[in-house]
Amino acid sequence: MTINDRPTGWPGFEDVDAYTMGDAARRCQVGGVIDGLKPQTAGSGFVGRALTARVEYHPNTPLPLGQYGAAALLDRVAPGDVVILDGGARFLSAFGDLAITIIQRRGGVAAVVNAAVRDIEDIDPTFPLFARGVAITSIASHGFITGVGEPVHVEGIKIETGDLVAGCKGGIVAVPAGAADEVRRQSLEIIESDRRVREGLERGESMGSLWQQHKATGGAEPQGR
Template identity: 30%
Template sequence: MTLPVKSVIYAKVNRPDPTLLARAAKFGVADLHEGLGEIAGRMCLMSPAMMPIAPGQKMCGPAITAWNFPGDNLGIHAALYTAEAGDVLVLTNGGGHQGALWGDVACTFAQKRGLSGTVVHGATRDVDAIRDLGYPVWSTAISPEHPKKRGPAAANVPVVVDGVLVEPGDVIVGDSDGVLVIPQGLLDLAVTRAEVRAAAEVEFRRRIGDGEVLFDILGMRSLVADLGIEIKDCTWTDDRQV
């Protein structure tokens, strides 16, 4: 017996602490990615296929998720219905280009509602109109292909987007470097480490301005010695002739 697939919309989302979210919004993807650490940072970073529609885009906000059947975008309208100002829509149909998930009409509504941005694991269309709106969108594909609205679909459930698990309320950060997903349980850690990293980089820039060499500022001389790497005061062709 084949069981029917039942669509579902969860109207409520557990959002992160607003103060912590405001601290996170001060940083870009690179700082927060580093703040998550080597393992979590890689697991939470979407691939380079997730591209910004326009240069200079930035966003930071809690995830409102939507799973859509391939060729269908019913789920994105359910997500839009539940989203609040500051939220980020995270949409997927598994990453296929069939049936555009996002377009300029939905984008106009999202902008009117005060959303921070949209992440599309699938196709976006009406790209020129979206750029004119100035609303931040990241997408893995561009295609005008017509979507159906029949489902099945789900809103505000865990989804896998471009290989990364996204749970409703996770913090989504995007800029020209890409898109990062920060689980709520790791948000404090990521932000605190990003703040330390940012302060260190201010000092690095000061020392560069004072004329110091980056190789020494970063302690590379000691690292090279520890790794047993030889620095030879000659060209490689001179070395071959010895």
């Protein structure tokens, strides 16, 4: 999958990968990177608009599975959305193949689960699905989905519905909606600076001189992007 083939739900970021966006967000001192959630499918690159919810967990109170409340979240999914479900980083499955199928069919571009997932063998391998891992035991027997559209905090990063979210094999980048334009501008500057470095290397210029030019434009130290 090339960068232009990634699921995207935010115009203007078609040519910006999550690695570059993370660098740009750090420059702008906005948002943050979530390193602990990794792709569970082959699909990893995406960019879109956050739709948030969380799981309220009661470990000592068994709950009927019919009270999990996933429909309240899944019925809100619109084209371009990235579903962000905060399961409190518990290694219990919060989503399975049915939920992911609904998200995908409603035009969602990715799902990010701060918990585990299940049924991975039956999920479209091209759909970007991020989680803490794969588990059999469901969180639904002791928890329910609530707070649809309310802010969540994942690894200390605040994510609100409508925020810019991107993913890659390295993890997740979240940027407040109001900072998206500035992060895009910074991202394009980084991409252009990297392009000049690559062209210089092809011409046989030294890495030292190119690095000085790269720093002069505010670029991060070249790492082979």
